[in-house]
Amino acid sequence: MTGTKTISEKPRATDGESASATTAPTQFIKTRLETYAYRRFGRGAALPLVCLQHFTGTLDNWDPAVADPLARGREVILFESAGLGRSTGAVPTSIPGMAEHFIAFAEAIGLTQVDVLGFSLGGMIAQQVALEHPALVRRMLLVGTAPEGGEDIMHIEKPELRKILEDRTLTGYQVLVKLFFTPSEASQAAGRAFTARLSARTEDREPLSGPNVAQAQIAAFRAWERVDGERFAKLRRITQPCLVVNGVRDTMIPVRNSYFLGEHLPNAMLLTYPDAGHGSLFQYHEAFVRQASLFLDSEAL
């Protein structure tokens, strides 16, 4: 984990370089902890961008409209943590436990410094990795996420979320459209376009997450909400430049958690989108890609 070598030390799958989020083959790497599924695509001089996924999501939940344009200029690596998709092992019940899997993956694949896109649960893991292994993380995109000690994180028992999750008329991706997008017609239409893009990948898909995944990840959220000692004190030690992003109508991890991040991370910009929920980066994929690229390509904030 030391040194400044920024490209993979192991040979890369050449077909991955011309592939996309839709076509990149799933690869597997055996590590000291587990065997992880991952996908890599894109190329360029910039540091690789590792993407850490949301609650119950798998490699198949990354929007090509976000991942593919970000892969122009850099390699994008989608990581499947333990117990998800075809990765082996059990889903940890804490964020630090999940961070260990990311570390093991980065070591095994030969990544010594990366940029990270952490979405929702993935943003919490990104913060933990930045704390424990600051040299590994250069810059972070923290989207729809919360700091340790944040509040109202993924309380799926809330009436507004339970109503969606228990609606038997919603099938497949329709649940995701309701959960990640606001009730406005514009946002719902963006949600349908998003799930159509996800559906473009028809082969080599990951198995869906079962209730055991949700249960373990919810336990991790509850632990992450706990305040031990001075609230948000750890954020002062995360000195990497960060771009914090959220929709102002996020019902799964409300935007005030992003305000906490913007106010307490010493080197973070906050960006919010209107009429957007948890999936703001997918709804505003063009704006998000523009802003994220500008941030990743900048020397300063």
Next chain:
Amino acid sequence: MTGTKTISEKPRATDGESASATTAPTQFIKTRLETYAYRRFGRGAALPLVCLQHFTGTLDNWDPAVADPLARGREVILFESAGLGRSTGAVPTSIPGMAEHFIAFAEAIGLTQVDVLGFSLGGMIAQQVALEHPALVRRMLLVGTAPEGGEDIMHIEKPELRKILEDRTLTGYQVLVKLFFTPSEASQAAGRAFTARLSARTEDREPLSGPNVAQAQIAAFRAWERVDGERFAKLRRITQPCLVVNGVRDTMIPVRNSYFLGEHLPNAMLLTYPDAGHGSLFQYHEAFVRQASLFLDSEAL
């Protein structure tokens, strides 16, 4: 105020086109209300950007590091409202009163559609103009400002502000450095660099604002804080794309006012900067210019 003509209908001062914030000559225009001082510089295909100034500030308070790069690609017009600098008349004691002067100026100078950079007090005037004359305003940069019904707006009687304003050891721009920047060394250094840039203009400067200016503008702030009817309801009628910007440590107009704007304006992105106060756009001038240019040049958010 109708039609889509977007460039000045009157001849422009040719020397203004090659001038900068530091060198642009002050011009004057007699209107149906008052005679206003203004400066214009830059050129390009984009809509003109009209800049509306902060509490007690004049034309001389626009940072060349912000105004000059924004003038690459568009004309920048700095407007001096009534009772300020060498503009005639009295400073109104309400935001709608100030908006009337902007309207009279735009009419007289032949501007039918513009982008607006409204900083602090200027951001309130921009919102009022967008409400009353929506066709005049295409996009707005609302920096360090607050919606009508906002809170803790320029309470210079607060201990943290009074301590600075009553400090006799601070002279000239030193007060501005303390008021607009955080106590951190990095922010104070940015403040000193900012005021050095302001000092580069040595001739054709505006007279400083006196206590009567401050008194009238404070009265306007107090009126703007009042909540009549449903709080923030008017914001729903401001449909222009907006980029709301603030420092997370703003003591003059705290960042929660920018959160209100981001949450209630139907088409606004919010951007916040770390370790920055009221003068966040001057402290992070490079990032601000990048983000503002990207926003002004975009078709959508």
